[in-house]
Amino acid sequence: MRLIGTAARLGIIGVLGLLLSVVMNPANWGTGSSGELTTLEFATAVLDDWAFTLVILGALLTMAMAGAAYLVRDEREINLMWELHGGEEE
Incomplete structure (x- = not known):
């Protein structure tokens, strides 16, 4: 297994x-x-020509952040009890 990892x-x-x-x-x-693209032409292209693509990209990034927040959350019972009691031991 270690050989496969090294080869990879x-x-x-x-x-x-x-x-x-x-x-x-x-x-x-x-x-x-x-012709070089000016800043104004770039802004027009991004906000007008690629508006739908920009919205889709924003939605994908939002879903990725929500998924990352869900994966990071620790739901073990001991941690949930610690949150409920404010960190004090029983």
Whole structure:
């Protein structure tokens, strides 16, 4: 089992190294566009053109935060009793 874990770690490191070398190669990047996007154009694009996508992203992030809060909550009986009695021992 330990051998599988080590092999998985080495595989992940290898894939990340390959990905890094491909991304850093300037031949893979095209030339930039002639017109640069201004801040106003970016804001218009995000709030007008991508409004539905922004709402969906917000809903997904809200669900993720609610799920994280649920998973973090500790519901063991001893902790629930400690909360009920204000931390005092019986």
